Amino acid sequence: MKHLLKILPLIRPYRWHLLGAVFSLAAITALQLLIPGIIRDVIDEGLVAGQLQLLVRSAALILALGAIRAGLAAVQRYLSEWVSLHASYDLRNQLFNHIQNLPFTYHDRAQTGQLVSRSIEDVSTVQNFLGFGAIELLQTLFMAVGALTLMFTTDARLALIASLPVIPLVIQTTHFGIRSSQMFYAVDNALGQLSARLQENVTGAQVVRAFAREPYEINRFKHANHDLFKARVYVVDEWAKVMPTSVFLISLSTLAILWFGGQMVMAGTLTIGQLVAFNAYLLLLATPVQELVWLVNTAGEAAAGLQRAHEVLDHIPEIRSPAEPTPLPEVRGGVTFQQVTFQYAGEEEPALSDINLAIAANEVIGIIGSTGAGKSSLVNLIPRFYDTTQGQILIDGVDVRLLDLTTLRQHIGIVLQTSLLFSASIRENIALGRPHAEMEDIITAARAAQAHEFILRTPQGYDTVVGERGITLSGGQRQRIAIARALLLNPRILILDDATSSVDTETEHRIQQALKSQMQARTTFIIAQRLSSVRNADRILVLHEGRIVEEGAHDQLLKLNGRYKQLHDVQLAQHAEFKREIGQLDSSPNA
């Protein structure tokens, strides 16, 4: 329940609205407490004394008070909704922005489904609590204080007896409240697990079918489903105990009033009207008390929601801009790795060890190596997707950690291995890094990436919506849009991380031709599988198990007679085979 305190900073900006709501609420409660008094007067004075006039006046008074109360209720409801909607709006914004800025290391381990559910469901528990729960909880409190005060002023002894059952009620409710947030935390987590299982099975449907593993998966889902069932039933069991007990305790108060109060009326120390009013006060207390357990429930849910939301919000991004970034007015594009070692969190071996590199501006660097050799890790350090474990990376002599993150990344165009597109038009997807780019520039970038032609063939050309909600593009087409996206930045440093793996060889060749002119005036890193892609680089790095084992231009590397030469020979052998066949065919008469 202590997590509920985290709601305070959320409502602080709206404290005046909240105060208005609370004030209206207090007024409503006061008015509600007046009505039993009026009825008492009706009985004791109007009926007993036979004054019809008083009756009419009382009826009019009830009506007038009712109107005021309705007006105040409208104000109170709107104000508390206003606060709750604004606070949840703010919380959603905070989560959105925070998640966006959490570094790769965080997202590597996070599940999309869980993050979305924190931003949607957990926020809505807070909204519910602020909109209804918190205010009604307060109302119950006001009502209790008001009713008790009035009861004590009417007759202290009777009031004392009547309020005895309230003590166990308070204890029970508090106890329930403390545990409910833990129970709901368990429920939320079980639900998150269930949706993660589901999400995975839908995405991996074909694999499950392919291996005929439906029974196995059904069984796994059954477990998640059962865990959720147990968590919920536990909550419900508690609730089923607490709720009727509260109602029963209030009934005991009524009972006490009737028995003892009745005898006092008979003894003449209390009027019938007073007794009826007493009972009415108690009834005012009874309705909110019935809701009390439900309200505490809402509070528990909100506390669990806040706890889960803060698990994200309290995670301070490991990678952020320094407080006073070093200005970098003109980036030339020199990149230096100084004794860089890098290890992913939770891994035994470093992904990169002792990398030393001095890359001049406008140099073209090819990087090859087998799967897991550290190629992507190496380039991911430059835009600070990850920070080095040891050593430093300098751009034009300045440590990247001293630069403003946005400035740094604006100068780096990167095409990632998996080219993700957003549900937006092709145009917006290309303009990702420069939202206000001119159409002319977008087309130029698309042409350079060999994407212009196929874009024109899509239904609405550059306005065609792609991504999950739009048309489906092939892997090669997505890659070309991703390349156009990077080129549009006109970056000083261009990183192509296996950017042409999904395009056919012909398109790859055309892209390379186009990129040739693009690489002229920038520092370029090309990660590739095919030697043909890196052959013309100024310098080629051969990575093996996180180390640079060979380094140099194509011809130099061939002379080393090492790893590069081996790769070359393999690919050359394929090529020779090819040449021989084509040669044969071209010389044969039927070709």
Add this chain to the structure above:
Amino acid sequence: MTTTSITPPAYVQQDDDDAPRGFDPQVSHGLYSFARPYLKQFGLSLILMVIGSAAAVAGPYLVKFAIDEGIARNSLPALGQAVIWYLVAAVVQWVATYLRLNIMARAGQSIIYDMRARLFNHLQNLSLGFFSRYSVGRLIARVINDVTSIRNFVTWAIIAIARSLFTLVGTVFVMLALNYRLSLYTFTMLPLIVIATIIFRNKVRSVYRRVRAGNSWVNSVLAENINGVRVVQAFSRQAYNYNRFRNEVNRYLLNNNLHAARLISIFFPTVDFISTGAIALVVWLGGAAVMSADITPGVLVAFVLYIERFFQPIQELSRRYDQFQATMIGGERILELLNTPVEIQDAEPAEELPPIEGHIKFDAVSFHYSDDPSTPVLEDISLEIQAGQTIALVGETGAGKSTLVKLLSRFYDPTEGAVRIDGIDIRTVTQNSLRRQMGIVLQEPFLFSGSIHDNIHFGNLEASYEDVQAAAKAVGAHEFITNLREGYDSQVEEGGALLSVGQRQLISFARALLADPRILILDEATSSIDTQTEQQIQAALALLLHGRTAVVIAHRLSTIVNADQILVMLNGKVAERGRHLELLEQGGLYYNLYRMGFQEQASEAFSD
């Protein structure tokens, strides 16, 4: 600040297939089928509810009895009697409510447990075509949100509605019995409430629709930004995206929510005020009746108490109506999902496919999607693969290669012709026995969250730990796996950044190898693996292909060259077939594909 200035994209509004609707007998019947196993619990709860409510309704009557018979007449025994009965009523209410909540909540949870299990099982049987039409997000919304709305209805609302109706009827009855004239005064307020409710509903409908659109907009923008967070950061889009989210998406939701709040803030106090009007009326006219000795003071007091009990269930019913609608919508969508026909079903009776030899025959097979009969995807394909042969499928994207292998593993059924394995039409055997004997390696390796061991083990649940390692060694994955901190027990996360694409592919190979299938289907699995790993894999594949029938969708030269048969596909037909050299000599489509595909690369790399 104005609501109208922000318009969510079209897809958000199209998604609004949940326009309010009322009672639908089909949906109710469908939902009833889930409730049927728990009818006993429902019945019991209903009885308990009646008992509990009767005890609650008795309260004011007993108070009246205590005042009129006990206190007013100075009769302690009568007062004592009333008090004892009051205690009995309270205890009855206590026990009845406790039992009812317990029984009903369990039944509600059980129903949705069943519902989720049925949904999941059904999803496991639906054809793959279904998953390409239905987005993950929508499916999850069905299984989580819609089921939850039904749970709320089943657990709380059904009984609450019954209780409200019961309380209402009971209260009306008691009121009429106490004094019919005062009752009629009270009832005159009803038309006012009905009118207020109708006006409110008409106004709030379109606002609620926009709130739903806003929610789904927020949802999809969030999910997409989390999925694409790496690209977002690479292009420093955080500030731009944040501003868009705050000022458009989230703001749209806020504005419409505020609009709804304004309407609600007026409506409920209005209804409240109307019920106060009834109290005023009763105090005035009822008071007069007391003076003229038509009724006793006790009757008047009880009446005021009953007015509260009269309007409360009416308000409650009006609130439950919203919930009822949500349930109908959710129920309809869930039933729609459950009623989605399973296109591929085992024949009745289906036989177990005996151990496969590996002979495959496509007999004049044609295929088109059921929703698009005018576009044939495959036309009149006939082919025969001898046991143990490797066949390579070559052709452009969309030529029909993937469809062909999907027909072989019976993810789709041919619209004409038949696919036979060892002479047996695969539609006559159980899907399980068919797929158990096949291995499929997809283009994009898919790993489940869990350990690496589990992911390989997935291929053959009977395999031992040693078998798993042996398979990993055979494909050359053992080395990098043991380099991970927890080796085979390392957890694969959804983001999967701990493993490179190549590593993931190696694991999916190991999985296929462990399954030891008689027929192996390989979909361009080597396309993004580096030369060294590819060599490793080719060696492993030679081992894997040995002694089995293999169908490979290939782009890579080496795979194609070594195939026993190459099928060149064009627009859903087999354009050419034969071995590598034979096809080259034909100088046709294959020759052109081959030349175009490899010459550029070759001349670029090795022009020296």
